[in-house]
Amino acid sequence: MSDPDPVPTLRAKARELLEQGTVRAVVGYQSHAESGLPVPAVITRPDQAEALVFNPLCAHNLSRYVQGGAEKPVAVVAKACDTRALVVMMQESHIRREDVFVIAMGCTGIVDAARIDERARAPWRRIEAIRTDGDAVAVETDAGVARLSLTEDLLPRCVACPVPQPVIDDVRLGDFPEAPPGRPDPLAAQVAEIEAMGRDERRRFFSETYNRCIRCYACRNVCPLCFCEKCFADETRPQWVPRSTLGGGNELYHMVRAMHLAGRCIGCGACERACPVGLPLMAVNTKMAQVVDGMFGHVAGVRMDDTPPFAVYRDADPDLPGHGGGKS
Amino acid sequence: MEAVQAQHEDKRPKIVAFLCNWCSYAGADLAGSGRMDYPANLRVIRVPCSGRVDPLFVLKALEQGADAVLVSGCHPGDCHYAKGNYYARRRLTALLELLEFTGVPPHKYRFEWVSASEGKEFAQVIREMVEALNAAEQKAAMAHV
Amino acid sequence: MKGTPLFLPGDRVGSWVGALAGSSTVFGPQVGSSGRPEFALVRDPSAVDLSLDARRASIRELWMPQTEILFRYRLDSQGATLEAVPRPEGSRVAFGIRPCEAAAIRRVTHVFRQGKHPDPLGLEAEGMAIVGLYCASPRRTCFCAQVGSPVDMAEEACDVLMTPISGGHVLHVMTDRGGSLAGVSGAAQATSDQVSAAGAVHAGLITAVPADGAIGALEATALEVWASEVFADQGARCIGCGVCTFLCPACHCFDILDERQGTGGARYRCWDSCQFDHFTLHASRHNPRHDQAARLRQRVLHKFLYMPQEFGVTGCTGCGRCAELCPVGISIRQVVADVRAAMAQEQGVTVA
Numbered sequence: 001m002s003d004p005d006p007v008p009t010l011r012a013k014a015r016e017l018l019e020q021g022t023v024r025a026v027v028g029y030q031s032h033a034e035s036g037l038p039v040p041a042v043i044t045r046p047d048q049a050e051a052l053v054f055n056p057l058c059a060h061n062l063s064r065y066v067q068g069g070a071e072k073p074v075a076v077v078a079k080a081c082d083t084r085a086l087v088v089m090m091q092e093s094h095i096r097r098e099d100v101f102v103i104a105m106g107c108t109g110i111v112d113a114a115r116i117d118e119r120a121r122a123p124w125r126r127i128e129a130i131r132t133d134g135d136a137v138a139v140e141t142d143a144g145v146a147r148l149s150l151t152e153d154l155l156p157r158c159v160a161c162p163v164p165q166p167v168i169d170d171v172r173l174g175d176f177p178e179a180p181p182g183r184p185d186p187l188a189a190q191v192a193e194i195e196a197m198g199r200d201e202r203r204r205f206f207s208e209t210y211n212r213c214i215r216c217y218a219c220r221n222v223c224p225l226c227f228c229e230k231c232f233a234d235e236t237r238p239q240w241v242p243r244s245t246l247g248g249g250n251e252l253y254h255m256v257r258a259m260h261l262a263g264r265c266i267g268c269g270a271c272e273r274a275c276p277v278g279l280p281l282m283a284v285n286t287k288m289a290q291v292v293d294g295m296f297g298h299v300a301g302v303r304m305d306d307t308p309p310f311a312v313y314r315d316a317d318p319d320l321p322g323h324g325g326g327k328s
Numbered sequence: 329m330e331a332v333q334a335q336h337e338d339k340r341p342k343i344v345a346f347l348c349n350w351c352s353y354a355g356a357d358l359a360g361s362g363r364m365d366y367p368a369n370l371r372v373i374r375v376p377c378s379g380r381v382d383p384l385f386v387l388k389a390l391e392q393g394a395d396a397v398l399v400s401g402c403h404p405g406d407c408h409y410a411k412g413n414y415y416a417r418r419r420l421t422a423l424l425e426l427l428e429f430t431g432v433p434p435h436k437y438r439f440e441w442v443s444a445s446e447g448k449e450f451a452q453v454i455r456e457m458v459e460a461l462n463a464a465e466q467k468a469a470m471a472h473v
Numbered sequence: 474m475k476g477t478p479l480f481l482p483g484d485r486v487g488s489w490v491g492a493l494a495g496s497s498t499v500f501g502p503q504v505g506s507s508g509r510p511e512f513a514l515v516r517d518p519s520a521v522d523l524s525l526d527a528r529r530a531s532i533r534e535l536w537m538p539q540t541e542i543l544f545r546y547r548l549d550s551q552g553a554t555l556e557a558v559p560r561p562e563g564s565r566v567a568f569g570i571r572p573c574e575a576a577a578i579r580r581v582t583h584v585f586r587q588g589k590h591p592d593p594l595g596l597e598a599e600g601m602a603i604v605g606l607y608c609a610s611p612r613r614t615c616f617c618a619q620v621g622s623p624v625d626m627a628e629e630a631c632d633v634l635m636t637p638i639s640g641g642h643v644l645h646v647m648t649d650r651g652g653s654l655a656g657v658s659g660a661a662q663a664t665s666d667q668v669s670a671a672g673a674v675h676a677g678l679i680t681a682v683p684a685d686g687a688i689g690a691l692e693a694t695a696l697e698v699w700a701s702e703v704f705a706d707q708g709a710r711c712i713g714c715g716v717c718t719f720l721c722p723a724c725h726c727f728d729i730l731d732e733r734q735g736t737g738g739a740r741y742r743c744w745d746s747c748q749f750d751h752f753t754l755h756a757s758r759h760n761p762r763h764d765q766a767a768r769l770r771q772r773v774l775h776k777f778l779y780m781p782q783e784f785g786v787t788g789c790t791g792c793g794r795c796a797e798l799c800p801v802g803i804s805i806r807q808v809v810a811d812v813r814a815a816m817a818q819e820q821g822v823t824v825a
Binding site: 392393 | 734735
C-alpha cells in the first residue's frame, strides 16, 4: 500500500498514543525554529504532535533518546536502520520490548544536509519547505531552492542501505524498499583504502586523526549504543583515560570505544556527523563490524533473537595466530 | 632495595604481561624454577583468567608507556573456569584486528596460550618478544642516523 | 569606525604577516593537516590565507590551550622534586580573527581579573594583540548583529581591524599597540573611496543578519527565569556533549589535574565543560545540576545573565559556532529569545 505522505498519519498516531496514555513521550523530528532543519524533539503533550515532521533530511538516530533514564514507555520515530539500535539495546537488556513503541518510517535514504550549502544559489538561513520530488529532494530556502539528489547526495551510510526494512515495529508508515539498493558501500571502500596503506601510513593516519580530537565526547553522547551509566572515559578511580590531550589519552579513548562498539555498532554514522572537527570516526567502526561478521558471523541488530557476540563463543571460533582453530 | 627498584625502572624494553593464574603464570614460574634463561624485561600482572583481561588493560598499558603487552592464558578447552578463555579468545582476536588496522606495530603486542607445563614455551615467547623489540629499536635508530 | 584608516593591497598581506612573525608569535587562518581551515601558529607566513572561512575552527587554543602543563614533578626517596614549565614569552598576535571572536576573547579577561589576585591566564588573553578581520557576509547561524554590533565589537576588542574591499583591505588602527602592528604593514593612507567602501562592508554584514531576532542580556533575576519551561523543552534533546562550550570563544572553564606515570608526573590544566554531567558531581554523588535542562540553563544564564550582571557585557558575541555545530541543533539565540518571550508574556507585554 502506497502512502505518499505519511506525516499526517504520523502526527495522528503520536497524538493518539499520548492521548490514550499508551506512552509517556514521543521522540520524533521537528523543524528547527531558526534553520528549518529537522532536529530531535521529545514531546509529551498531544497538541505538540502537530509539529512532528519526517523527510529525507531526518538524519538523527532517535533511539539515542530511549536510553537510560528516559521516561518509559516511549514511542520513537525510527527509520528502518535506526530500529537496529533498539534491537541491540533489547538484546543487551538495556531496554525491554514493551518499553518502546516503534513508529517505523519508510525511507529511501537520507540526504546530507551539508550539500544544501553547495546546491543553494546563495547563503541560506532558513528552510521554508522540504519536498520529495521523484529522485530528488527540493529544499526551499530563503535563498532559493536547493535540489538534492536521492542517489548522489545521500549520507555515506545510506548509499548501500543494508537494512531497508525495520527489524521491529509497532506501526509502519510510508513505503519501505523491498531490498537494498545494490550500490557499492562508500564506508567499506574507505576501510579498503585504509587497509591498502602500509602499516606505518595507517599509524600516521590514525595518530593524526586522534590528535585532532578535542574530547568533547559528542561521538559518545550522540551514540544510541553508548549507554553506560558511567563511561570508562569518565572514570577517575582509576583514571583510565587521561584528561590531557597531549599524550595518548585521545587514542586510548577512541580505540577502547571501537572495541566497546565492535559487534554492536549498527553503522548509523551519528558519531561522525556529530564530530565538530570532522574526524573520520566510522572507519574503525565499519572495520570492526566487518571483523565481527567475518569471524563470528554476527551482524549487529538485524535479528531479535541474536545474542551479543562477545557474550557467547563457539569451539570453532578463529584462534590466535600460530594456533589451530577449535579445541586443542 | 632502591638499587633493585632503579634497575627495574630502567630495564628496557619493558613488557607488561597479563598472565592467567592457572596456566601461564605457573608456566612462567616453571621457566624460572627450571632455570631456563629468558630476558628479565617482564612485569607480570597476575589475573584469575585470560577472560578477565579487558582490551582496555592492553591499550592502557601501551598508553602508559609499556613497550609491549603480552596476554597469555590457558589453551582453549583447558580453562579452570571451563570457558573464560573462549570469551577471551573472541575479544583478543578482535583486538588483534583493531591493532593491525590502526597500524600499531606488531612487536608491541602478543596474545598466547601457554599451559602450566609449558615453561620452555613461555621462555621462548619472551625471548621472541624482546628480540622483536630490540630489532625494532635498532631499525628506528638506523632511521635517525 | 574609530581609528586612522589605512589601505593595504591584497598582495601585501603575506609580507605583513612575515614582518609580524619576525618579532611576535602569530596565529592565523591556515589550512590544517586535515585540509580544514584552522587558526594555528604561523610558521610559514605565506600559508596564512584570509580568504579561508575558519569561523568554525576553535579559537580558544590561541589564549588557552586545551591542555597546558603547569609544572612537572618527580618522586624519589628524597621526596618530590618540582620542575617549572616556562610560560610562553614574548608578544603574541591573533591575525585575522573576527570581531565577534575578538570581543569574546577580551570579555573573558573580566573573569580572570576578578578579586584580589588576577589570574595570569586571563592576562594572557589581554596581552594578545588582535588584528581583526571584518566579515563580508555572515554564516547561517551567525548572530553578531542580533546580540550587539560587529562594528562595536571590533572597536571594543581589536587593535587593528582589516576590512576586505576590492583590491585589498582597509586597516582601522584602534590602539597604540595596533599602531605599531600596522606600522610594519607598509599600508598607506586610505582614500575616501576606500573608506566608504569599507563602511559599506560594515553596514552590509549588519543588514545581512536578520534584525528581527535581536536578543540581549536577560533583564531579570535568576529566580525569575530559573523555572522557565524553555530550558526543559530545549534541554530534552541536549545530549550533554562539549561541542558548544569547547568551540565557544568566550567559554573558559577548566579543570586542574595531576597525572602520574611511574615515579613522575605533571600537573596540568585542561578544558572542562558545564555541559558534562560530572562537571558539578559532588564526591557524595549528589549532583546539583542533575539534568541537561539544568546544564543548558547554566550555559545560557552564565552568558546572558551572570556576565552582564557582573561585568556589564554578555558572555556571547553571536559567533554562531554552538548553533551550527550542535549535533542536535540547539541554538543559544533561540533559547534566549524564547526565555525573553516567555518573560514578556508573563509580564503581559510584548517584546519588540
